[in-house]
Amino acid sequence: MYLTNRFFLVFGALTALCALSFLWNDLFPLVQAFLLCASILTITDCMLLYLRRPAFILERRVPAIMTLNDINEVHIRLKNEGRQRFGITLIDELPFQFQRRDFKIQLNLGPGENSTIQYTLCPKTRGVYAFGYVQLFVQTMLGLAERRISAGLPAEIPVYPSIFQMKQYEMRALKQIAHETGIKKMRRIGHSYEFDQIKNYVHGDDYRSINWKASSRYNALMVNQYEDERSQQVYCLIDKSRVMRMPFEALSLMDYAINTSLAISNIVIKKQDKAGLISFSDVIGATLKAERDSGQMRRILESLYREQARPLESNFDLLYEAVRRLIGVRSLLLLFTNFESMYALERVLPVLRRMNAFHLLVVIIFENTEIQALAQEEPKTVADIYRQNVAQQFIFEKKEMVQKLRQYGIQAVLAKPKDLTLSTINKYLELKSRGLI
DSSP states (O other), X not given: OEEOHHHHHHHHHHHHHHHHTTTOGXXXXXXXXXXXXXXXXXXXXHHHHHSSOOOEEEEEEOOSSEETTSOEEEEEEEEEOSSSOEEEEEEEOOOGGGOOSOOOEEEEEOTTOEEEEEEEEOOOSOEEEEEOXXXXXXXXXXXXXXXXXXXXXXXXXXXXXXXXXXXXXXXHHHTTOOSSSSOOOOOOOSOOOEEEEEEEOOTTSOGGGBOHHHHHHHTSOEEEEEEOOOOOEEEEEEEOSGGGGOEETTEEHHHHHHHHHHHHXXXXXXXXXXXEEEEESSSEEEEEEEEOSTTHHHHHHHHXXXXXXXXXXXXXXXXXXXXXXXXXXXOEEEEEOOOSSHHHHHHHHHHHHHHHHHSEEEEEEEOOHHHHHHHTSOOOSXXXXXXXXXXXXXXXXXXXXXXXXXXXXXXXXXXXXXXXXXXXXXXXXXXXXXXXX
16 A cells, blocks of 8 residues: 555644644644544545455557667557546556656546557667566545556567668668658669660660660660679678777667668668678677578578677677688678777778778778767867867868778778668669679
């Protein structure tokens, strides 16, 4: 049993009146009468709550899986099967990862009435999220005492990389939507030799593709149409060392890389290419050979779900040996990593150049958006000017890293964490349209 605020207000007021009755003796009989009425009401309230257990039907519907950094809806349906009206305070025991201590919903249900409660959750880490019971704190219309009732059942929900984001970018990439900033159709440079069909010539077709034999046969200009080459291998190489644990907007760089890897792998398979995966740090983690069968996306999703960052430095020599051993043909390698200084890049640059000699390597590094915000602030003191100068040097060094990689023939992408997926998909479509893979 729990005593409510109303109980303490009533009996606190009676205590104050009792104290005042020492000054005015005529007040004491009135206080005694009020005290007797309040006691009778409290006992009656407890009897209504405890002589017969309030009957409620509660159903909590949560998704079978939740997705990282997406809005996930939870529904709770509550029905009062009793014969009296109750005031209810509903508290759902949320997983500890959300760190929410103030979740509370107030409602009032009469006999036979029901209510549906909806709220949203946005997970920021992968893993298993455990929901506890739904606690109902029930009180009658008197509101002097309340009873706790545990309802519902505990549930464990896995949080996977963002499947919603994967589907969203799949539709935009495959339809070549260009109405908003991001994925766009790239101008084709060069020529693909994967023959598709012969079609009628229309204004704007390349006259060098005219098929003269077919044109003479049909007495009309016909052209050969080509399509992007298929069955190219694309591997996502995910660095899971300490440099990828840096958080931006509650997500780590590794989680951004994992969401992007899932989205790009899905598009690769839809484009009839083969998608694979390698994660690494001081040791080699998950490895999936590039395939495009129906179960490959499921295998990639399960592998990414289990990946955890490690507190040590990355061993790029170990990555090079794994790539040479596991990947036998020329492939597109999308390397998700981060370098915070030119020294860190120069230390691994020889390894990256050796990998680029056998494969088409794209190094994807992150912009530090917090440093950029600092560099754009209005300085007010001399210390602010020094901090801005350091921030601008840091931004310039990041751009210099990209130029350094391109100087040695290595493709490079510098992207903000929130724009990582768009930038990576754009780069893949660009390289594919240019016939480089």
